[in-house]
Amino acid sequence: MPTPTGPRITRRILLGISAGIAAYKSAQLARLLRQAGFEVRVVMTEGAQAFIAPLTLQALTGEAVRTSLLDPEAEAGMGHIELARWADLVLIAPATADLMARLAAGMADDLLTTLCLASDAEKVMAPAMNQAMWGHPATQRNARRLAEDGWRLLGPDNGDQACGDVGPGRMLEPEAIMDALLSMAPDAAPATPTAPREAEGLTVVITAGPTREPLDPVRYLSNHSSGKMGFALAAAAAALGARVRLISGPVTLPTPEGVERLDVETAREMHEVAQRLAGECDLFIGCAAVVDYRAEAAAEHKIKKVEGEEGLILRLVKNPDIIAAIAARPDRPYVVGFAAETRDLEAYARDKLTRKGLDMIVANDVSGTETGFGSDRNAALLLWRDGDEVGQVDLPPQPKSELALAVVRQALARLDAADTT
Structure with a gap:
């Protein structure tokens, strides 16, 4: 073009x-x-x-x-x-x-x-x-x-x-x-002041979308993630002046203006690209809905139904924990994770924040139809480590573009605070 x-x-x-x-x-x-x-x-x-x-x-x-x-x-x-x-x-x-x-x-x-x-x-x-x-x-x-x-x-x-x-x-x-x-074009919206370039000079890496784990040449394990939130985060970070590198699973979304996109399919591919880019960024946001398990060995040919057998046994093995691996690096950037939950939102988010060694976590309830997977709106609970305490803020339901901007700005503020302590 x-x-x-x-x-x-x-x-x-x-x-x-x-x-x-x-x-x-x-x-x-x-x-x-x-x-x-x-x-x-x-x-x-x-x-x-x-x-x-x-x-x-x-x-x-x-x-x-x-x-x-x-x-x-x-x-x-x-x-x-x-x-x-x-x-x-x-x-x-x-x-x-x-x-x-x-x-x-x-x-x-x-x-x-x-x-x-x-x-x-x-x-x-x-x-x-x-x-x-x-x-x-x-x-x-x-x-x-x-x-x-x-x-x-x-x-x-x-x-x-x-x-x-x-x-x-x-x-x-x-x-x-x-x-x-x-x-x-950030200047396309009429009568809107130019957004502050709060991320100027920073590099942000974001993972988005689902992963697909093949079972055979025609079937795979995956989830309902649309990638919309991750792409909205990438657009927001780019609008604020950051260099943005977006690692995307298989989705059908247009690449935001000014964003470098790297397409992957499986969790292991996403893990490899994330590890390669993590040492070159200031902020890492793990928004992808990574499939936790994959087939121990994908079948070479399409798995056929066997007459007389009522079930199929698959042996699954764990995929790499991408966000925890980034947080464990000695040269780690500021690490923001996501928690998509259907119940006990705050409890699970706090556990994940501590257990995976994250700096900040964005937790959202995906059980509803208005703010779940595929929706254009979302709400979130933000938790971050503040010394020995945990800070938090609730973001009400709003378009994902607006929510993404709020999340990126909060992450930038926490990153700035961490750099000055």
């Missing part, structure tokens, strides 16, 4: 909506954009209007919604060219497989595709479609072509789909799209 020649302030967003069931999320996205202070104008394809009414978007943005290239009143003033020139950023959410194919081919057969060709604004899309359509070679080829043409793709996300399938293809949640837009 071409590198921008310089920063550009994004205040005017053209929101394109194409014909997917995820169009209902575009109303919330438009509301969030307006709340953040952006000017928003909406263009809808003909098919998108079958999923959400233009009047809804007009009410949310305060602007007339454009739906037709051949609108006589608008075209009297070359309306599509005017729209193309007006926008600082073109955001298409959802972007269907059909729209991606038409844009990749350079077609201009409706208002949305026409103004995309006519605009030199930054361009972002959030794909949304059935998992089989997303995985089809033609769609993947189109995605690569669009990236080469300068489009930035956000997602898609992995999970349940409206058709009943499960897999990659669902549109990112509006809050996650907002986080990604703001992380693309």
Whole structure:
């Protein structure tokens, strides 16, 4: 993807909506954009209007919604060219497989595709479609072509789909799209003071997402971690001026702007990369949901059901304890761990803080639907060692982007206090 020649302030967003069931999320996205202070104008394809009414978007943005290239009143003033020139950023959410194919081919057969060709604004899309359509070679080829043409793709996300399938293809949640837009350029949000560069000159290493431990060539052990919290932490640390190196398990999230990403699959791979980077950082945040056990030996071929046998016995062995190993290093950085619990949150967090030799721990309850795995909101209990005492603060439920900023700032404050004692 071409590198921008310089920063550009994004205040005017053209929101394109194409014909997917995820169009209902575009109303919330438009509301969030307006709340953040952006000017928003909406263009809808003909098919998108079958999923959400233009009047809804007009009410949310305060602007007339454009739906037709051949609108006589608008075209009297070359309306599509005017729209193309007006926008600082073109955001298409959802972007269907059909729209991606038409844009990749350079077609201009409706208002949305026409103004995309006519605009030199930054361009972002959030794909949304059935998992089989997303995985089809033609769609993947189109995605690569669009990236080469300068489009930035956000997602898609992995999970349940409206058709009943499960897999990659669902549109990112509006809050996650907002986080990604703001992380693309810290100065993009209008009427917002520049954030203090509290982490300038520091190097931060963060682990995020799940790990996968193979059982055979087609099956693995894993968990429900989406990686959203770890990626939000990386975006927050980068926005505060740190050099950020993100060790990510298998997730479908876009890399935050200014963050160096290293992808891994298994706990042992994550352990090896973490140990390699830990000696070169000031702050280490272990946010990944590392699978505790792996198969003693993964099967070379797919494990088959055996007629007459009602069960399968697997021998599992412990994976390395990544965060404890970092905390035990003689050249250790300031170490922050995470504790995802379903009960007795404070008791388990205090035990983990002491037992693993951490400097600080972020404990959250993942048993609920509002702040559990995959949610765009979270709450946390922060505990840290303060001499012989343990300090603590409760952070209430809030968007993960805001929670991440609070966590990073608290860690930086504790790191500064430790350096001055």
